Every structure is written in C-alpha cells, then in structure tokens.
Amino acid sequence: MANKRYGMVIDLRKCAGCHACTVACKAENKVPDGIKRTKIIEEETGEFPNVAITFRKHQCMHCQDAPCVKVCPTKASYHTEFGTCEVDPKLCIGCKYCVHACPYRARTINPENGLPEKCTLCVDKLAKGELPACATTCIGNAITVGDLNDPNSEVSRAVAKGARPLNPEWNTKPSIFYIWNRR
Amino acid sequence: MHGEVLWNVYIAIYLFLAGISAGSAVLAAVNQLFGIWEEKVTKAAAYVAPFPVMGGLLALVLDLSRPLNFYQVMLHYNWTSVMSWGVVFLNLFPPVALLFAVSHFTGWFEKYRKALAVAVMALGVGIGTYAGLLLAAISANPLWGNPVLGVLFLVSALSTGVCAAMLVAQFVFKVSHQSLKGLAVVDSTLIILELVVIAVLLIGWAVAPTGGKALQILLAGEYAGIFLGGVLVFGLLVPLALNLLELGAFGKARHIPAVAPLLVLVGGYFLRHVIVYAGQAIYPLLLG
C-alpha cells in the first residue's frame, strides 16, 4: 500500500478571512450548532499605522505524530490510508483525552453523538477523488490539497518553497502548512 | 468554546478515589511486609484499598460521552496511551486488592499474603503513578503537562490513602495510640513532601516560559481561593500543625481525633478539582 499523506497548504496572503470555508464545512459535515471544525483566527500585530492583520484558517492539523492518536486508549483515533486523522465511532468511548491532548486545540465534543468533532480533511471526498468542501468553496483559492508524500504534488512543491506548519517546534509533524502573510 | 469544561467533577472524583485506593494499598502492603505497626493497621488499610477505586471507576464511566462503548477500552489497548496502562492497573488492582482484604477478613491463604502484598503494592504504585501521569502526559497544557504534577499526585495519593486508612484504623479497629502516632509521622512526612513538591512546581512555573499563566490562575485567578485556602492551608498546613500538636512538637501532646486526616482527604479532593478545572481554563479549545 502506498503510504499517502494528504495535507493542505493554506496561502494566508490570499485569505481575507471571509469564512466561506467555515460555513461550507458546517453544511458538508452537518456540524451541530455552536461547534466548528474550521474557523478563522484573526491576529493583529503592530501599532498604528504600522499594523498588520493576519487571517488564519485553523483546524485539525492532521499531525503524523499526532498526540490525539497517541493518547487514545482504544485506538479509535487513527490515521486513514490518506494519512488523515480520523475517529472510529465504534471504538470511541468518549473519554475526551484526545480533545485535551491536542496542542492545536482543534477538537471538541459533539453534544449530539459524544464523538470528538474535528476536521477530517473531508476524507470521504478525497476517497472519491474530490476536494474538501473548504478548498472547493474558498473564494481566494487559498487552499491547496494534495499528497505531501508525492514530491511532485502542488502541496509538496509549496512546502519545498517554504510553507511552514503552525508551531513546528511541537514536533507533531502537522500536515497543514501555511504560506504566511507578507504584511 | 472558550474555556469549555469537558472534564468535570467526575474526573476529579475519579482521580481522588483512585489515589486513596493506591495510598491505602501501599500502606497495607508495607505493614504486611515490614510489620512496622500492629496488624490492625494492615487490616484497616487492606479493607479500605479495593473500594474507593471502584467508586472512581463508576465516576469515570459517568464522565464518558459514549458510555455504551465502555467495553471497548477493555478490548483494545494502545500502549502509547497512559490511559490504556491505567486500564490495565484498574482491571488488575480491584480483584487483587479485594483478595488481599478477603484474606485478612477470613484468614484464608495466609501463606500467600506476602506475595499478595507485593502485588497490591506494585499495582497501587501503578495506579497512583498513572493517576498523576494522566494529566502530566498532556505535554502541551501549560498547567497539566508537567512531570512534577505526576509526582505531586502520587505523593498526594499516598497521603490521602494513609489518612483514609488512619480513620478506619482509629474508629473501626481502635488501634493503639502508638500506632496512630506512627501513622501521623508518616502522614506529616508525606504532607511536608507534598509541600516541597508544590514548591518545586511553583518555582518550575515561575521560570518556565508558559508557566506564568499557570501561576496566575492558581495564585491570583479564578481558582486561587480554592488552591490557596482549600489545598494549601486547610488541606496541608492545618493538618500538618494538628499532627505536630499530636506528636508533641508544641509541648504537651494533644489528641484531636479524625480532624487532621479528614482535612487531608478534603484537601486531596480540592487538589484534583482545582488542577482538573484550572488546566482546562488556561488551555481553551480554539475550535468548537
């Protein structure tokens, strides 16, 4: 079996923080009210008039060395054949250890089914050869999805050109990379 | 949601009760093996040991958001998860501890008692360590992710376990004042050790880059009252003073029954409570 590692490169220079991804994700994944699998974090730096604002799409980072997978007592949290982090509802007991272990704070508990709620990279769509809902709807075309283990993929080329994950020093090997805003 | 509490009192109760079992199991085993005090002490501790953790397990199941899947945790193990190790200890400890207690109650299989004591001690230490490491293994959490916290929980487990056994020894088995004094020495030692570990924790946070938030929330924030008053003063310093009074450190020894161990127990719960809640408050979810 080919070892795939699907991930995203999010070009923050093209992200206006419009939340199209946030809402498309809610529709695609039937996410309950009050919970989001992806959201925009707005960060302001500097002092007037030398101010910068960065909009960053925040979500499950699909770490390859994933704390959530490590701490799951039943192996309900696992990596799919696409290399994405996933939760198996049959095995999950709802201990919430994964939610607490995620350093990116990208999980929460779905009150309707008790399962950890998080981005799946729309892996069911990936399996059908489609793109995740957020990438499809992104107005700025800021989201690129592909196999990071394929050196010729667009995502791998972007990573080679300097796209970086959030907090790489945590050594969780995230599969979500960012091209950071220039301002 | 900001500062959403996903682990609530059930987890605090569970950690607390597991600690009592661990501590009393260790006390029973030590006395069994080394005969420091009269046998009644072993009995008292051995009778205490199996039960709190069973209540703790109930609390744990009540906390699950998918309780009907509970059995999966017995069928599937993930050795990189502290929780899976905990499941092993929690599966083995109650029957072994129960056997040990039954042996003392009925007098059966007396010749295996030493072996049982060794097993009970090992599993007790396992549970105590596990209960501490459960939170400490979450390395990204500025409050929880601290190995010293694991040590603190272990020491506190021993302390609360000894105190629970002391109460039973005193009121059920009417052990001698001499034995009680001996236990008070052990208790005081553990309390002092706990204070030292807390000091190490606080100093560690003071010098660590992300420790400021932990210090802030425990010493000045929402949880400062319960930490300073409930844990430090009434859970540790006051019972320590009462113990010293009892041991005659302040002149004439005075016997004040039950108060010190009860305070230690209450303080032990507050410690778990404050750590469980404050850890979630300073480490908010970004999604949800």
Add this chain to the structure above:
Amino acid sequence: MELTRRNFLKYLGIAAAAGTVQGKIALDLLRPVPSQATTESNVIYKAGVCGICGMNCAMKGKVVDGVLIKLEGNELDQQSGGSLCAKGNAGINILYNPDRLKYPMVRTNPEKGIGVDPKWKRISWEEAFDLAAQKLSEIKEQYGGKAIAWFGGHKGTDFLKAIGSPNDFCHHSTCDTVREVACEVMLGTSAYIPDFAETDYILSFGWDQFGKAKNAWARLMAKALDRGAKLVVFDPRLSPTASKAQEWYPVVPGTDHALVLAMLNVIISEKLYDAEYVAKYTTGFDKLAEEVRKYSPEWAAELTGVPAADIVRIAREFAAAKSAVIPCHKREAAQVHPNGMALVQGMIALMAITGNFERRGGAMFRKKAKLNKVSPPEEAPGLETTIRVDGADRLPILLECGHAVYQSIADAILEEKPYPLKAAIIYKQGLFSMPNPAKFVEAFKKLFIININIQPDEMALLADLVLPDVTYMESATVSVRKYHALYPQIAVSEPMVKPMYETKSRSTIIREIAKRMGIDQYLNPSGSSVRDQQLSLYGLTQKDVIAQGGVISPEGTEVKYKDLTKLSTPSGKIELYATRLAEHGYNPLPTHRDEWILPKPKAGEFYLVTTRFATHRHAQMQNYRWVHEIYPENYVSINKKTAAILGIADGEEVIVESPYGQIKIKAKLTEAIRPDTVCIPHGYGHWSKYLSNAYSKGANDGDLAPARSIEETLEMDPVAGSNNDCHLLVKVRKA
C-alpha cells in the same frame, strides 16, 4: 541536563513508543477511509442562482431525498468560478429557517412602532389577496394611484405603471448612486469591471470587496496578489483588503477625492498620460487639465494626511503600470461623503487618461447577454403624474438611472409633500436598509403596508399585511451575468425544493392582487413560458440551459471588447468633461468642494466609517445560524490609544452619538484604525423578537445616520442624490 516535558515523557517511554518513521505514519495504525454515513443514492444536483447579493453567482444545489443539504458554486459561471462565499453557503439557513414567515398574516394591533408586537392573525391567501386589492383600490379611488408606492428592487415597476404611480423606490441613494451617475455620464454605462485577473496595479479608495467577499472580485483580487500586482489602499481603517496591500494610507475620511485630483494633476502636468488613447477615445481632456491644475499634491497632502511625495510617486507608478485599475463598488469612500462625485469622476478620468479602459488588467465594460424582451399583454394607461414623493424628479440624471432619493421618503410621507402617500408594497427592503429608521417608523405609521418578505424582520412587524415570499432556492430565474461579465453569459435556475409552507412567489402574489383590481393585463407575464421566451433568442429553453450545466456563454468564453468610440455617451467616447452634467447645469468636471469637508474632530469626537462582515449582507443575514455564530453581534472599533484616553476598555459598552441619534454598543479596541475615526459593521441591532438569533444583538449604525430631506439632499449632492450617511462626526463615551 534540561528536563523538558517532552524529554521526561520520552524517558518514561510514553512519547517515544509510537513507531513513527520520519514523514511516514506507522502502517499498523493506518485504516481505510470510513464509508459515508448517509447513503448517497438519492442525490440530485439542481441548477441555482444565488439571490443574496447582486452578483447572483450561479450555483448547484445538492438535494438528498428532497432536502437541500448543500450549495456549491457553478464552475461554468465566470462570476462564481465554482466557489461561494460564506453567505452563499449559508443560503440553506434562509430556506430552512424555523423563524421563516410561513403563511399570510394580518396585524390586529392598530398601534405601530419600534418594539410593538403587531399581534398577527393568520389568514388564507384568498383573504389576503382580497384585503390587499380592496385596500389598494380604495386608496387609488380616493387619492389616486400615486398614493401607492413600491419599495424595493424595481420589481414592481409594471404594477406601479398599471396603477399610474411614479413612486418606484429603491435604496441606492444610500448606496451607489454616485458611482452609477458618474459612470453613466462619463462612460455611458452604470459600472465597470475591475479586471484584477490581469492587472499590475490596483488603487483602492476604501474599496473592500475582498474583505466583504464579493465572490468574483475577492477571488480575482487574490489572483492579482498572487501574480504580484501592486495594491495601494487608502482607507481610514486597515480593512481586510488593506491588510493585503503593499501600501496602506489611513486617509482622512471624506477626502479621498483630493488624492485622485492631485494624481490627475501629476500625471497631466508631467505628461505621463497616454496621449494617443486620450485623443482617440476621450473628450474634454483640455478642460479636465485646466480644472486639475489647481489640485497640487501638497494641497492634497494637507487635506488627506497622505504625504505629497507618496501621492506623486503613486501617480507616476499608476501611469507607468502596464495595466492599472481603481475598483469602485458601493457605499465605500465614494458614496458616503459629499465629495464622492468628484472622487468617482476623478477615478474614471485617471483610468481613462492612462488608457486603462477596455484594456486587460484595467477597467472593462460589462458585456451583458441579451434576452428576448417580455412585455405586458396591454400597454398601461400611463402615469398620473411625474412628480414623485421622494423628489427624484428633481434629479433628472438619477431618475434616468432608474433610482430614487431613498432618504427623503420619510420626511415626504410625514409632511405629505408634494402629496400624501397612503400605501406601500415593500419587497425585500428591511427597515435597516433605511437611514435613521426611527424616522421611517414614524412615517410608516401613516401608511397601509403590504410586506412581501421571507423573515419576520422589523419591516414585517410594521406591516399591515404580511405575505410570505419564496426564497431563490424555491423558484426559477434567468439571470444575465452582470457584475463581472467579461463576456456575455446567462445562468438559469430551477426550484431546488418545493416552496416551503404556504409561501408564494412575488409575481404570483402581485398578479393575484392585480387581478382583483382588474389591472393584471398590464403586468409583465411570468412563469416558465416567459423564461423560455427570453432564452428563445438563442434557440434554447430553460430546460436546455439546465441540461448544459445551468450556464451558457452564447458568444464563447473569450473576453469581449467594446469600441470606445461607440459608447452610450453623447459623444460616443469617454467624456472627461461630462456634457450630460453640463446640459443639466451641473459641474461637468471633478471638482473639490471645500464647504463639504468635515471639521477636524475635537477630543471625544470621531469620524464615522461603516463596514460589514463578510458573512452578512446588509441587515438580512444576522438571524441565520451558521453565519450568526461567526459574528453574533457587532461592535465599534476604536483605536487603542484613543480609547485609553477616554478610559474605554475592550469589550466595554459605549454610547456612540451623532447629531441624528445614538446607540449603545460594545467597543473593540484595535490599532488598525485612525485615532480620530471609529468604524461600525452594519446590520445589527434587530428589535424583532421573531428573529430568534439576531434579536437584540449589537446595534444599528443606521440609527446614527441622517435621513436627509430632499432639500438637504439637493444642496449636498444635486446630481446623484446620495444621502452621504457618514458626513457627520460622532461622539463616543462610556455607557
């Protein structure tokens, strides 16, 4: 040894035990993708056209077992390009909103006012139609057809003609009439397309359609940035667009036009313009040159706070760029200040003299597809009068553009001048679309109001008869691509689901009322046969277009160019000196009017700018749950240092007060705004209890705006009739 947490845990064998290889995942943990929870056998995709904003993106609706579960952009559409904004994605919330108006209702409480419950009574459609027809007929009989007005979207023009009323109202004078009028008189069309996809240089004067996620423009702006185009933004606050710019100048609000005039001055005096292009495609260059001679960069620097050297440099860069564009849409710098007309005229002139019209990467004309015309079976008898309640007849160019003087309607109704208005049909216009709604509420107390609406908003609460409308997901349409039509293109939609509850379409409702008034023969025909007739120009039916993917491009998908000597202006060329303005006695050139510059704010006083969140359109999306939970309420942005002086903390409630009203709103402290300016996102402060999510969240910036009388409007903006909502100073204090 340094004992880090990780090391310690590794030492314990906890963290290290996961058998991971560099960049690879342990194979034993890999498992196949879970199968989809829902069986997807009953999935159908329906062709749609988004009805939330004027871009009308073509889209697809995923319908499973008769339930619409997801909307997606149609990639055939040059506007949506296969994507949808947050609002578009949240369209499903409009359809399935539990608060939705479900059946006709009549008010039983005679008292009307802010916060007053209408005490609705459910009635049948028959009763509703009868009541509407009877009331309107009575009023027509007694006061004439002119006593009946239509508010909203020019969708009742045929009905008004049928009853003889000239009072066709729309909101554009609080929005983009300045841009429309300036474009009409100089270019012979109402708007131009910023061709971001190919541009090298973008100047923005408050333009923030990127931050507001106007689909095609946001998408192509991102593309321009990716291509390395230069973006310079003049905006009192660091808007999302400005946050992407290489250069941001926090210009003094209401002075942007001075920058444009000075740049014209630089380009003309330094002879940086495209002389050949100017000679071939424009008229009036010499008069423009003469006018802008007085606008030096130093003069503009004084007024705007932008250094003269930067103005000169940017002007030179703009002229030297291979292609350059100044986007202009709605309610941005141009539309809310009295010198806005000069700003848009100047923007058009800047692009014209640098040869940027009908040049890729510059400003392109809209290439709208034609449709077969449909007209009523019988010609209507004609208007009773051309004198309008709003006074738009006194602004001939505005009227020719088809627009009203929205703000003056309230005073006109209250004073019954020039004649009394007695009834109104209000369609798709919320109360919060009106400046100073308190004044409008007073006015509406005097009218019999029929409200055709989707949600129980404030307008519904003020209505006498509420008629539930269908959404764009329950109806069909033929939609010509407009906002970003680089080549002619048509999108067609079909009902994705059956109309919910007892809702009916606007055209059905109006036809039924007209029938009962005996005037339905004057209405435009409607229904699927009309759509087929419109499309028959191309030998196609609605079904055919849907079979082709919902979108057709009759002339192919190559960008089309317009002959710049055959424009709809009197000269056929770009008129730098607008002869149509001269004909009507207006100033034909972009001219600075010093008397309309706001005084410098004193301590505690601020310029006001407004914006809106990318997730909301106007005041109409706040109640929809997916976007509501992103921005549940609005706030007033205040510069941190200024707030510190006023003792205002982040998140604290403050009072914002203008000469026209005051609001209580939470403060948001930021460095991303001028210290003398505050900014409020629009659309909040809903007081209809029937909007369960939006009720009582945030405040309405419109409460601070004037609703200027026709006289005041004529004095301030005699050409485009703009309300100039932000031509005021506000005071901010702790609540």
